[in-house]
Amino acid sequence: MTWAVYLWQLGVCLCAIGLAPLFAGWVGQCRALLQNRSAPSLWQPYRVLRKLFHKEATLANDASWLFRGAPYVVFAAMVLAAAIIPSLTTELPAARVADAIALVGLFATARMFMALAAMDVGTAFGTMGARREMMIGFLTEPALLMVLFNAFLMAGTTALPAIVQNTLTQSQVTLHPSLAFAAVAFVMVLLAENARLPIDNPTTHLELTMIHEAMTLEYSARHLALIEWASWLKLFNYACIGFTLFAPWGIATHGVSPGGIALAMLALVAKLAVAGAALALFETASAKLRLFRAPEFLTMAFLLAVLGLLVHLLLKG
Amino acid sequence: MNEWAAASPTVTALLGLVAGWLLVGGLGLVRPTGVGWVARVLFPLGALIGLGVAAAGVVSLMPAFATQQVVLPLGLPDLPFHVRLDALSGFFLVLLGVAGAGISIFSAGYFRAGEGTAPGLLCLQYHVFLASMAMVVLADDAYLFMVAWETMALSSYFLVTTQHRLPEIRRAGFLYLLMAHVGALGILLCFGVLHGGSWQMTFDAMRASTLAPLWAGIAFLLALVGFGTKAGMVPLHVWLPEAHPAAPSPVSAMMSGLMLKTAIYGLLRVSLDLLSVGPWWxxxxxxxxxxxxxxxxxxxxxxxxxxxxxxxxxxxxxxxxxxxxxxxxxxxxxxxxxxxxxxxxxxxxxxxxxxxxxxxxxxxxxxxxxxxxxxxxxxxxxxxxxxxxxxxxxxxxxxxxxxxxxxxxxxxxxxxxxxxxxxxxxxxxxxxxxxxxxxxxxxxxxxxxxxxxxxxxxxxxxxxxxxxxxxxxxxxxxxxxxxxxxxxxxxxxxxxxxxxxxxxxxxxxxxxxxxxxxxxxxxxxxxxxxxxxxxxxxxxxxxxxxxxxxxxxFLLVRRFYRGRSRRTAPWDCGYPWQTPRxxxxxxxxxQPIRHLFGPIFKIEREVPRPSDVAPAYRIEIEDRFWVACYQPIGRLLQRVTERMAVLQGGRLSVYLLYSFLTLIFLLVCVL
Structure with missing residues (x-):
């Protein structure tokens, strides 16, 4: 039956690749509804992908192999991240290959390649976007790691499936104070990492305020499609990390059976629907921060996560 | 000679390889200005020896390997050199050999221009540097350790000042030499404490000696300062950002990649091997x-x-x-x-x-x-x-x-x-x-x-x-x-x-x-x-x-993608005029880091005014430790030496008077 596990592993990856644009579409729809605009279709991201994959790609004259290769690396990193996050089941062979620290490494890989590719053509906006992205990144990465450390210390492991199992086997539902700190920090990291308000606006094209969009300016057609897809996958992955750490109910733990997976799928879709709506609500309610207020926001996330760690260690005895 | 060669073959082979490095260095002097000779023959040879050193290190890391010790018939009378190869030394020899081989083969292509120091001399300094690092790792008594350590510092000093005609490089070299000796002083004092009154300078004697907790603590602090200076521990790091850019790049690579590791080796050797278990602080x-x-x-x-x-x-x-x-x-x-x-x-x-x-x-x-x-x-x-x-x-x-x-x-x-x-x-x-x-x-x-x-x-x-x-x-x-x-x-x-x-x-x-x-x-x-x-x-x-x-x-995109690629001018939000500036x-x-961590730096900034004909922007970022710790010490030394300079009046009769007074003073002391 070992091969079945690998098949499920493949299934989890494909499910993430397939569902991610839908989740992005859902968030976009919620945002539009909350902002009194007429909402785009739920399938809009798929249409965007189809459109981009049908276009002729233009490359800047000076673009090097790094520029052409980066979208593939970024996309692959996000797919691998999806492979090790227990979104549906904890029986993931890939989660043994790379634990949650390596997951942070995968996000860092994607970020670095994206920033390097943005600097490759050598335009003013590209380098500006790369600089800002790295500024956000060097604060979110340790903050995310510290959020995960809270979970590591609680479960005594750095493997995400084991963390899920640990949470699910606890007989009573107790609210750990350290996890409360970690959860707030995690939401802040999620917003910053996925180019969401109040740090960045995913729909902006105002040159001087954009971060993520500034890095993708020179990309078109298939390369842009991969990058967009990767950024949707990233949002999806972050949402799944959140479910793994703070709301793991519904994830299939004991063996893999089609029934268990179906149930997990239902739970996942329900959780995603709620999370997407909450994200849209939060984004609608908040205004964009000035760029130099962003580090304060992120430092707060980092310190909250560290505080959570301290609370855990204090209450341990 | 043959007895210990048979008893400890790996160490003998290693000493042979180290001697090989010295020989390669010496051969550089045969044709000091011959770039081809040095680059095509000697540096590749040095790289091969590096691989040999790495191989010997690997042997010492095999499970069946037992520690080998040798007493060399070298050094001062009654103070022979002790050499020892154990797993820790072996590990650092692998590091030295593997990275050293890569740097040497690169150097073979790099030193073709013959910059500053004559290539033959450079080759000598380079290989003495490598050999001394190997000996630091192999040394089994404080005496040999310090000799190798100082050889390492001196040879690297000469390598740093390869471009000695430039005043800023001489300045960087001097700072490096100074800090190297401050560190060496710490290490020397540390060994002085470690022998525990037995006055035996072998590491075996130091392992055997039992120190009072206070003295063990002092020895640890001295080791931390001594090796920390070489490794670049803040606030003893000031030489590092000056010396590394001054040196030719392969030398920077050796100093950063290898020499800093010998300091780590020293710290591990003293704190984990020579000292017994210490308190948690x-x-x-x-x-x-x-x-x-x-x-x-x-x-x-x-x-x-x-x-x-x-x-x-x-x-x-x-x-x-x-x-x-x-x-x-x-x-x-x-x-x-x-x-x-x-x-x-x-x-x-x-x-x-x-x-x-x-x-x-x-x-x-x-x-x-x-x-x-x-x-x-x-x-x-x-x-x-x-x-x-x-x-x-x-x-x-x-x-x-x-x-x-x-x-x-x-x-x-x-x-x-x-x-x-x-x-x-x-x-x-x-x-x-x-x-x-x-x-x-x-x-x-x-x-x-x-x-x-x-x-x-x-x-x-x-x-x-x-x-x-x-x-x-x-x-x-x-x-x-x-x-x-x-x-x-x-x-x-x-x-x-x-x-x-x-x-x-x-x-x-x-x-x-x-x-x-x-x-x-x-x-x-x-x-x-x-x-x-x-x-x-x-x-x-x-x-x-x-x-x-x-x-x-990649394959899927290639298979299903219908469009083609076209090269064009960059888009950049439609701004037509772009320059590299x-x-x-x-x-x-x-800039974001400067902004965020502003108080850590000492920033001097000149921003152009709107009326400037040739606007220029200049920013200088200084190390606060340099300003707050080193400059006062330097000024103090300057002031003290200026006071002392009064003694140096330049008149022979006054100097003779000094000699006479010293003599009287010593006589009084003796009597």
Whole structure:
């Protein structure tokens, strides 16, 4: 039956690749509804992908192999991240290959390649976007790691499936104070990492305020499609990390059976629907921060996560 | 002679190899100005000897190997040289040999121009430097250790001042020599304490001596200061960002990649081998100093505008990580948590090895860039990926490795270090178990900042538009240089793909020093240092997954994509007029860090006014330690020596009077 596990592993990856644009579409729809605009279709991201994959790609004259290769690396990193996050089941062979620290490494890989590719053509906006992205990144990465450390210390492991199992086997539902700190920090990291308000606006094209969009300016057609897809996958992955750490109910733990997976799928879709709506609500309610207020926001996330760690260690005895 | 050759063949072979290095150096003097002779014959020969040293080191790390000791018929009467090869020495010899071979083969292609010092003399200094580092690692008594240590300092001083005609390089060299001797003084005093009144200078006697807790503490502090000065521990780091840029790039690579590691070796030798188990504050002190050094180094690296200074500060950061790891080893050792001490020590050793690989690689890459462009300042480079694809590819591997990205080698050691921090709540001490785990936050922050620094380094040097028109004619590195770079890059990839092998090798050293090893994985492909269900990582499968997914994506896109590609002018939001000066400069890229960590720096800035005819922008960032600690000491010394200078009146009769008075004084003392 070992091969079945690998098949499920493949299934989890494909499910993430397939569902991610839908989740992005859902968030976009919620945002539009909350902002009194007429909402785009739920399938809009798929249409965007189809459109981009049908276009002729233009490359800047000076673009090097790094520029052409980066979208593939970024996309692959996000797919691998999806492979090790227990979104549906904890029986993931890939989660043994790379634990949650390596997951942070995968996000860092994607970020670095994206920033390097943005600097490759050598335009003013590209380098500006790369600089800002790295500024956000060097604060979110340790903050995310510290959020995960809270979970590591609680479960005594750095493997995400084991963390899920640990949470699910606890007989009573107790609210750990350290996890409360970690959860707030995690939401802040999620917003910053996925180019969401109040740090960045995913729909902006105002040159001087954009971060993520500034890095993708020179990309078109298939390369842009991969990058967009990767950024949707990233949002999806972050949402799944959140479910793994703070709301793991519904994830299939004991063996893999089609029934268990179906149930997990239902739970996942329900959780995603709620999370997407909450994200849209939060984004609608908040205004964009000035760029130099962003580090304060992120430092707060980092310190909250560290505080959570301290609370855990204090209450341990 | 033959008896000990038979009893300890590996040490004999090693001494032969070290003598070989000295011989190669001496042969350089046969034709001091012959560039071809030195480059085509001697440096490749030195690289081969380096491989031999690495092989001998590997032999000493085999499970069946027993420690070998030899007393050489050299040195002063009654004070012969003692040499010893054990697992710790062996590990550092592998490091020295592997990285040294890569640097030597690169040097064969690099020193073709014959800059500054005559090539033959340079070859002598270079190989004496290598040989002295090997002897530092092999020494088994304080006497030989100090002789080798000082030879290392002097030979590297001459190498740093290769371009001795430039006054700023002489100044950097002097600062280096001065700090090297402050450090050496600390080490000498440390050995003076360690013999414990027996006046036996062999390391065996020092192991046997029992020190009172106070004296043991003093010995540890002296070792931390002495070796910390050489390693670049903040606030004793000031020489490092001056000396590294001054030296030719292969020498910077050797100093940063290898020489700093001999200081780590010394600290490990003294604190884990010669001293017995100490109180917990030793470890906490090393941990705090390490964390501070790491953060300080990386923040300063982010604001540098000279590519070699940037790498020098990045070395300070890495030394900080290593030092923090040593702190953890000492803390665990105090509480007799041997397996955890072994885990921390393995992280330290593997990170030292990794740093030797990727930092040498990057320094060599800057050497190629400097040869091709004549520029060291980040503000005048850019776009070299198109002119120097080989160097750019190898430097990319080095940059990603140093940023700690999986599946390269930097990730492995950082992963191990974080795993160690995760185990630190097991410390049976009421406060340490809460405070020590928080160190992981600093490590995580430093690692993330290292990513920032490397994007800046790589992006500004290799990506974008040429910032100077002369760069358009830059040529890629020569074949020998590429081999050297490729060798080190291969090392980065291999250690990343087979971390368990590195962990096993480090396990031999940890077995010898702390009496335990991290847990073995089920096979060489898996690394599970604590327990399989707690943490596992497989570099090889990670590589496989990454390549597979990237490849499949690429093939699918190729298969189903209907459009074609077209080259055009960059879009840049439709702005038609673009110049290379519109890209971020090195200052610009470091601006967020400067803004965020402003109070740490001492910033001097000249901003042009609207009325300026030739507007110029200048910013200088100074080290607060330099201003607050070193300059007052320097001024004080200056004032004292000026007072003393009154004695030197220049009249013979006065000097004779001094002699006469001294004589009287001594006579009074004797009588």
């Amino acid at each position: 030793w470890g906490v002190l090393a941990l705090v100093m390490g964390l501070f050094t790491a953060l300080y180094g990386v923040i300063f690296a982010a604001v540098q505008t000279d590519m070699k200074r940037l790498l020098a500060y990045s070395s300070i950061e890495n030394i900080g990580l290593i030092l923090a790891g040593i702190g953890l080893v000492l803390i665990f050792r105090t509480f007799d948590l041997r397996v955890l001490a072994a885990l921390a020590l393995a992280a330290v050793l593997i990170h030292a090895f990794n740093h030797a690989l990727f930092k040498s690689l990057l320094f060599l890459a800057t050497g190629s860039v400097m040869h091709a462009t004549g520029e060291r300042s980040l503000g005048k480079l850019g776009g070299l990926i198109r002119r120097m694809p080989w160097v750019a590819a190898f430097a990319l591997i080095g940059s990603l490795a140093i940023a700690g990205l999986p599946p390269l080698n930097g990730f492995v050691s950082e992963w191990l270090l974080l795993q160690t921090f995760l185990q630190s709540p097991h410390i049976p001490h009421a406060f340490l178990d809460m405070i020590v785990p928080l160190g992981a936050a600093v490590i995580a922050l430093a690692a993330a900042l290292a990513g920032y620094v490397m994007v800046k380094f790589y992006g500004v040097v290799f990506l974008g538009q040429h910032r100077e028109s002369s760069l358009a004619t830059a040529r890629d590195a020569s074949r020998l240089e590429r081999i050297g770079l490729g060798w080190l890059a291969l090392g980065c990839v291999l250690v990343g793909a087979f971390p368990q092998v590195a962990l096993d090798v480090a396990g031999r050293v940890t077995q010898a020093l702390v009496g335990a090893t991290a847990q073995r994985g089920p096979s060489p492909w898996w690394m599970t240092p604590t327990a399989a269900n707690q943490a596992s990582y497989s570099g090889l499968w990670y590589w496989a997954g990454l390549l597979l997914v990237t490849g499949v994506t 519109m890209q971020d400069s090195a200052e610009g890229f470091g």
